[in-house]
Amino acid sequence: MMKVLRGIAILVLLFLINSVARAQEAAPAQESDAALEIRQVCFNSACYQVEVADTCISRAKGLKSRKVLPSGQGMLFVFEAVGPHGMWMQRTLIPLDIIWLDNNRKVLHIENAVPPCTKEPCTIYNPEVPARFALELNAGEAQSLSLKPGDQFTFDFQPKPAAAAPCQVRER
Secondary structure (H helix, E strand, O other): OHHHHHHHHHHHHHHHHHHHHHHHHHHHHHHHHOOOOEEEEEEOOEEEEEEEEOOHHHHHHOOOOOOOOOOOEEEEEEEEEEEOOOEEOOOOOOOEEEEEEOOOOEEEEEEEEEOOOOOOOOOEEOOOOOEEEEEEEEOOHHHHOOOOOOOEOEEOOOOOOOOOOOOOOOOO
8 A cells, every 4th residue: 555655655745746848848939929028219300119028038039030020119138237248140030239238228339230140150249348238120111211320319218227137048
């Protein structure tokens, strides 16, 4: 009888361990599928509705697998701290302009019409100086606005304060 109870206890324990492991694997996918906050970012009179990527998972996902980015839209990457935040186009299907901004929303560096990555390893695009934000817009937007380093953007929100330590996400 003790062997049977011990066997049942082991099976229940294995079931619980398996259930917890599956729940932990599913949690990041659920967070990454959540709708991102939409805010407005403006340069002079040109305003863009941007998805705010301010978590490790939302930044890792970025605009991957999107077949189109509607006109007047983009994504704003909010990093924990000022740093040399490189961007790449792995699994990104559309060309983009990448505009790095400092804490004061001033343009630091622009990469125009960055193409999708078609083979590994993907090129990593880095700002010339450390940045706090990266703004991705449709290719050609920066040129049509005549953007240049030193230009000023405004946000209609206050980004989260810098975190104590940056997060790390390992892509699957």
